[in-house]
Amino acid sequence: MIPARYAASRFPGKLMQDLNGKTVIQRTYEAAVSTGLFNDVFVVTDSDIIYNEITSQGGKAIMSKKEHECGSDRIAEAVEHMDVDIVVNVQGDEPFTDKESLKDVLNVFYQDDADKIDLASLMKVIKDNDEIINPNAVKVIVDENNFALYFSRSPIPYPRDQDVDTKYYKHKGIYAFRKEALLDFYKLPMGRLEASEKIECIRYLENGKNIKMVVTSATSVEIDTPEDLENAKRILNAKDNVEESEVAASNFDIANNPHKNFPMVPRIVFGNGCFDQLPTILNKKRAVGAPFVYLVDDVFKGNDTFINRIKLKGNDVIKYISADYEPKTSQVDVIVTELKEEFQLLPSGIIGIGGGTLLDLAKAVSILLKNPGKAKDYQGWDLVKSPAIYHVGIPTISGTGAEVSRTTVLTGPEKKLGINSDYTPFDQVILDPDLTKTVPKDQWFYTGMDCYIHCIESLNGTYLNAFSQSYGEKAYDLCKEIFLGNLEDEESRAKLMMASWHGGMSIAYSQVGVAHAMSYGMSYVLGTKHGIGNCIVFDKLEDYYPKGVALFKEMKAKHNITLPQGLCKDLTEQQLQTMVDVSLGLTPLWENALGKNWQEVMNEATLKALFLKM
Structure with missing residues (x-):
């Protein structure tokens, strides 16, 4: 039985909404029929519209004779004179009914304690705090035999002791009744608890009925x-092999989508010492029982003066991560798995503290905690479909622009490429120039040049527009002032932090170019760090950015920087080919640098010759 009310309060008419060519209620009906588990399937409704929708397509529907407070009342009226043993209630707004879950809930009536069971239902473990506190998600607590103790729209149990292993279950709206229990329900008055919570199964508990709960892992979609x-x-598109992610990636064409509607970091704090505001900022986002997870560059391990400023609370945790190597998709997957195993609830937030590696890891982990699959599945453009959990970026080195960008660059099994999405940017950034005081000179130069190269590639690209230009020109001027001027250290730190921000914003509405495309290939094969890799490549790109490279060489000389030489001279042919393949696969970067017909200018032979200069 599928109870179907037209006038839903939260989303009126939702059952008649179009769901890829069929109404929601029609898809739910067909899903129930297709399980093959039932002698009959009916939609029970008070609406002529819904009744006609089902019967006009050969389905079975029953019109309610009375007004009813809930779906169980509506079903009880319909089955009162039917010769049936077990009645299953499938919610009309769940079009992806899972056969295995239905079998599990029916099987309880064949178990040893079946004589104690009046009805059975489903529950699923939930860890997402947004879902735990969401009143639309009904939670259930059970005894040691999985009989329901109570249902509530509030989080139950309340995790007063955060060290206790608290598990939350969401009630899934599928019931299997003995007919007698269902008819008893129909005759019972609504109690005060049911009236308060507006959860119909509470009526059974208030009247001493036993509800057996069955754990399911099936993912369903309730259309509220x-x-x-x-x-x-989107789920239907995926089932029909029309993967939106592949379409988005293959159709990335800025000429066809000239006006990007991209998000920016919504909250920023800037100033010397502003790092100390972190606890106050996070307190507003803290969920009961859900930790904040700090991904911190391991150079700070043992630096108690710095670490004590973080102010851990409850079950918060710091994970120290080395930035000696470029972040990898496999590394993200390991961190996500560890966090899901370590904590019952998803974290209140992920805070990245460090350079570009740590910031990129923080962004990627926050995405993968809320999206299924592996990190490599999301390398590309606009493949992420669900919002990330709350994440905060705190750079301790300036230049990468990772604190502001909508990408998180990762080395995967087949390519080095970012997770470019609207859900990647941080929710909060803290820009404290004092945190960059101890950065070694070479590293300061390499990451600063990453910012400078962002500007050159953006300002000389075919994607350039007034938005990108305004940020790019400001970052460019700041870089010249920092690296060719004679600023005091404090002023230099603050200005480089803002140059990094502006440089990152410049490429948000345009793209990078030749240096980054080649640096990605080099890093994939040799593991070269991003900042120094960009410098090594850019140093040989006079033919593409003559003025920019000339100024770069002047900056390099002023700061006595010596770049590694001969990195590519001893590569095998296979290594060189892989480097070329990874680089040439970054179409948007080449298109920005060389135009729509970039392949007429850049080919394998030309690119190999360039790499062999390095």
Whole structure:
């Protein structure tokens, strides 16, 4: 039985919404029928519209004779004179009914304690704090035999002791009743608890009935809002092998989508010492029982003066991570798995503290905690479909622009490429120039030049527009002032931090170019760090950025920087080919640098010759 009310309070008419060519209620009906588990399937409704929708397509529907407070009442009226043993209630707004879950809930009536069971239902472990506190998600607590003790829209149990292993279950709206229990329900008055919570199964508990709960791992979509409907459409597209992610990646074409609607970091704090505001900022985002996880560059391990400023609370945790190597998709997967195993709840937030490596890891981990699959699945453009958990970026070195960008650059099994998405940018950034005081000179130069190269590639690119230009020119002027001027250290640190921000913003609405494309290839094969890799490549790009490279060489000389030489001279042919393949695969970067017909200018032979100069 599928109870179906037209006038839903949260999303009126939701059951008649179009879901890729069929209404929601029609898809739910067909999903229930296709399980093959039932002698009959009916939609029970008070709406002529829904009744006609089902029957006009050969389905079975029953019109309610009375007004009812809930779906169980509606079903009880419908089955009162039917010769049936077990009645299953499938919610009309769940179009992806899972056969295995239905079998599990029916099987309880064949177990040893079946004589004690009046009805059975499903529950699923939940860890997302947004879902735990969401009143639309009904939570359930059970005894040691999985009989329901109580249902609530509030988080139950309340985790007063955060060291206790608290597990939360979400009630799934599928019930299997003995007919007698269902008819008893129909005759019982609504109690005060049911009236308060508006959860119909509480009526059974208030009247001493036993509800057996079955744990399921199946993912379902309950269509309570227009956003849920859009999510259901995406799932159907995937099932029909129309993977939106592949379409988005293959169709990335800025000429066809000239006006990007991209997000910016919504909250920023800037100033010497502003790092100490972190605890106050996080307190507003802290969820009960859900930790904040700090991904911190391991150069700070043992630096108690710095670490004590973080102010850990409850089950917060610091994970020290080396920035000696470029971040990898596999590294992200390991961190995400560890966090899910270590904590019952998803974290309140992920805070990245360090350079570009740590910031990129923080962004990637926050995305993968809320999106299924592996990190490598999201390398590309606009492949992420669900919002990341709250994440904060705190750079301790300036230049990469990772604190502001909508990408997180990772080395995967097949390519080095960013997770470029609207959900990648940080929710909060803290820019404290004092945190960059102890950066070694060479590293200061390499990451600063990353910012400078962002500007050159953006300002000389075919994607350039007034938005990108305004940020790029400001970052460019700041870089000249910092690296060719004679600023005091404090002023230099503050200005480089802002140059990094502006440089990152410049490429947000345009792209990088030749240096970054080649640096990605080099890093993939040789593991070269991003900042120094960009410098090594850019130093040989006079033919593409003559003025920019000339100024770069002047900066290099002023600061007595000597770049490594001969990195590519002893490469095998296979290594060189891989380097070329990874680089040439970054179409948007080449298109920005050389135009729509970039392949007429840049080919394998030309690129190999360039690499062999390095």
